[in-house]
Amino acid sequence: MIYLHLFLSFMKIGLFSFGGGYAMIPLIQKEIQSHGWLSASEFVDIIAIAEMTPGPIAVNSATFVGYKAAGILGGIVATAGVAIPSLVLILIVSNYFFKFQDHPLSKLIFYGVRPVIVGLIFAAAVFVAQTAFLRQGTTLSGSMLNLLSIIDLKSIFIFIIAIIGLVKFEIHPILIIVISSVLGLIFTML
């Protein structure tokens, strides 16, 4: 039964994801969370690995989540699930679609959807930051005093270093990931 759930969940993700991999993260997270397939930090690790490997993040995370949840067959059904909606849509409506995308109605729909995609990418950033900044096993609740004790200051330091490296020095994302993994090792040993 888990295969059917994986297939349907990733089909839903494939059908409702616009604007690339990052905007998909909140959708995938919701499915993972409601089915209890992976922990939040495992999912963030998968995003990190998907980021470092070639290929679309959508496919990479589908394969990975499917595999972690239900082995190799899980990986296959999740990957098939995420790819099938657009394949079917293109097979059925491809000819109409080229005409429709220049239609004013289509333009207006995207006028409304485009800012939502921005919001979803910010929501993905919030989710990953929450997972990265909070100490393992804690959740965001309670007083501000409580907040100070559950936040991992080393992670915030790495976050700021990464932002500076990416924006100010335009360092390649892969190199940023390598540097931050070294920092993670050093901080753990200290």
Place this chain on the structure above:
Amino acid sequence: MIPLIEREVVENKKWVSSEEVIDVFAAAQSMPGAIAINSSTFIGYKIYGKKGAIVATIGVILPSFFIIALIAMFFSKVQDAPVVKAVFSGIRPAIASLISIAAIKVSKTSIVDKAGLIIAILSVLLVAFFDVQAIFVILGGAAVGLAIYYLFPERAANILSNGGNEN
């Protein structure tokens, strides 16, 4: 991935013209799903109909599928090792910064007016803090566009002519 696809199908194989491939990428972005997969499916369809679409889709998915399946097998074995945990404790905040910067970049091109800004802020709040399903927020955004089209034709004409900037 997009430049790679373009070089392969236009320059190397000469399957489609460079004008056609631009149309394909535009259409691929307005369909749900990964842009690279959609583009490959579209190009496969243009060259050899339904069969072409199916084999192109499988072709573009298989390499990443095999790579990730291998990594996943390996990662499951090592993920609890202290060194791996330490490395990922460093990588997680870096991923948060990568996504934050991507969000800011996308917002610069995708938010063109006050309405867009409000929709974006509402979407973050609903999804990140009120646990609303992303699907409903996407449908909500589409509904805003539909409502403007049918109920406020003047505003719609304004958006269509200059991308939504006031005045």
